[in-house]
Amino acid sequence: MHSIEGKNVLVTGGAGFIGSHLCDELLEQKANKVVCVDNFFLGKMENIAEAITNNNFVLYRDDARQFGVMQSIMEKEKVDVVFNMATIALNYSFFNPFDAYMVNVQIAETLLELLKVGMYKTLIHTSSSEAYGTAQYSPMDENHPTDPTTPYAAGKAAADMMVHSFAKVSELDISIVRPFNNYGPRQNAEGPLAGIIPVTAKRLKNGEKPIVNGDGEQTRDFIYVKDTVRGLMLAYEKEESRGMIINLGSGKDMTMNSLLQGICDYMGYTGEWEHKEERTSDVRNLCANIDRARKVLGFEPQVNFEEGIKETLDWYKNNCVI
Numbered sequence: 088m089h090s091i092e093g094k095n096v097l098v099t100g101g102a103g104f105i106g107s108h109l110c111d112e113l114l115e116q117k118a119n120k121v122v123c124v125d126n127f128f129l130g131k132m133e134n135i136a137e138a139i140t141n142n143n144f145v146l147y148r149d150d151a152r153q154f155g156v157m158q159s160i161m162e163k164e165k166v167d168v169v170f171n172m173a174t175i176a177l178n179y180s181f182f183n184p185f186d187a188y189m190v191n192v193q194i195a196e197t198l199l200e201l202l203k204v205g206m207y208k209t210l211i212h213t214s215s216s217e218a219y220g221t222a223q224y225s226p227m228d229e230n231h232p233t234d235p236t237t238p239y240a241a242g243k244a245a246a247d248m249m250v251h252s253f254a255k256v257s258e259l260d261i262s263i264v265r266p267f268n269n270y271g272p273r274q275n276a277e278g279p280l281a282g283i284i285p286v287t288a289k290r291l292k293n294g295e296k297p298i299v300n301g302d303g304e305q306t307r308d309f310i311y312v313k314d315t316v317r318g319l320m321l322a323y324e325k326e327e328s329r330g331m332i333i334n335l336g337s338g339k340d341m342t343m344n345s346l347l348q349g350i351c352d353y354m355g356y357t358g359e360w361e362h363k364e365e366r367t368s369d370v371r372n373l374c375a376n377i378d379r380a381r382k383v384l385g386f387e388p389q390v391n392f393e394e395g396i397k398e399t400l401d402w403y404k405n406n407c408v409i
Contacts, residue, residue: 089209089324097122097166097207099151099194100173102130104274104282105213105266108316109170110138116320119143122164124157126150129176129280134273152193157201166207170319171198176280177217177239181367184238191242192249199253202261210250211322214265214332216308216373218244225340226308226376229265229332236368247332254330262328264319267336267375271312271395272402285408287347288400291356301365303344306372308336311390311398321384328383336375337388349392353400 096113100106101123107130113121122145123135138144145164149156151173160166173194180187195212202210219227220234235241247263254261276285287297318335322328347360380386390398402408 089326091168091320091323092117093119094167095120095122095165096168096170097124097161097164098170098172099124099198100130100171101125102127102132102135102146103172104129104134104271105269105312105315106130106172107134107138107273108271108312109172109319110135110144112316112320114138114141114143120145120164122160122166123147124149124151124160125173129275152190152197154197154200157197158206161201161206168209168211168323169198169202169207170211170213170323171195172213174215174243175239176275177237178280180237180239188238188242188245191239191246195246195249199250199259202259203253203257209260209323211319212247212250212261212263213319214247214263215240215243216265216267216334216336216375217370218247218265219373221370222372222374225372226338226374227334228376229334229379236370251332260329262322262330263332264322265332265334266315266318267308267310267334267373269312269315270309271399273312276403276408283343283346284350284396284399285403287350288354288403289408291351291354296359296361297347297351297356298361298363299343299347300363300369303347304342305369306340306342306374307346308338308340308373308375309346309392309395310336310388311395314388314390317389318380318384318386321386325384331379331383333380333383334375334377335380335386336377337392338375338377340372340374341392349396350400353397
């Protein structure tokens, strides 16, 4: 079993939603150094406000796609472990589909080249449940076919295949973690790339109706961000995970109607909803089979949705996000 204590760890996308929570946990677990690389496309300084006060935290405002940049950072910081969290939100597929696809592939390529030449020792690569596409059976295990429906998802699936093949052919120290739908504090709440939970809460606070796309019976498996971070840490610690793809989720699915109703109930909204057409290429059903995570990582989600949504909405209120 590996320990993060004393290691120099680089997090791509470390100022983003999940990445910033991971940086906090790495510091809590006494990593010798946490190196955050983020181009701030979605990352925010406020996400790392606490981390940046720690002397063991180093920030680079750079693009993880650039080989020379990443090589220079790794040489300077003597990196041992990389957690690849950098990406562009799924909704970006509808604005710039080529970049939404390529960013995932290019970052993976850069990190693999650097791993192959010995610039660092271990890669924990973060995928997405969107790589599966709509469930052909449920719950979805890691053997479920990949059938991505957006350029973002296709880029995730392609990067996964590249990383997985390198782990096999070159015997590199790699684990692939495939989280389902994350939610929690710090999720992007502004603009067209925002998450459904903060967007809905913000609309309700502003006296607007919640929006449901299609019939609202689409299902997702929501996992609280701190559970995802714990799973990522376990993927590094457990050497048995090397060469594997491992789902992280709650193991339970929820309709969009149920999600929106829960937000409405907590915020005391009893009015009508605004109905819009179903989004193009929207995945219909997602639900994780987490048996492999339980067996290999000893992972079990600790935050149920009722508790997690309360903590999330309270955070948005307390931080004046909504």
